[in-house]
Amino acid sequence: MYRITKEFHFSASHQLCHLPEDHPCARLHGHNYIVEVELAAADLDANGFVRDYRELKPLKTWIDDALDHRHLNEVFGHDMVTSERLAKEVYDFCKARWAETSAVRVSETPKTWAEYRP
Template sequence: MYRITKEFAFSASHQLKDLPSDHQCARLHGHNYVVVVELASAELNAHGFVRDYHELGPLKRYIDDELDHRHLNDVLGDDMVTAERLAKHFHDWCADRWPETAAVKVSETPKTWAEYRP
């Protein structure tokens, strides 16, 4: 299996409203998110790629236009915008466009990662 990854970054706020009020994540706060998309294929295309990295440009535009420097609860209509749910959101968004989408990882901090892999 051939695998490629591409990394994207954005900054945004969120609030985990279902947590107890004394939990730090229940308060409005933000992160510098890192999103890593993995595509996989048993075969390479005619150009020797799983997929040309340039073809992933729509994800960068989506992130820049819809998520960067926004409040994710409002954008996604969810009171519990966790890294895990973001990973699933990005996976579904990518899989709708690129069938080779195998997994998406999301980091909120340099030491924490959540991954969605069906």
């Protein structure tokens, strides 16, 4: 199996309103997110690629237009925008466009990652 990944960055705020009041994530706060999308294929295309990285530009456009410098609770319409759920949202966006999408990872901090992989 061949695998490729590409990384994207954006900054946004969120608030986990369902957590206890004394939990730091219950307060409005923001992150410098890193999103990593993984695509996999058993065979390479005629150009020797799983997929040309340039074809992932719609993901960058969506991240820049819909997520960057936004309040994610408003973007997704609920108060449980965790890294895990964000990974699934990005995965769904990618899978609808590129069948080779195999996983999405999201980082909120340099030491933490959440992944969605069916």
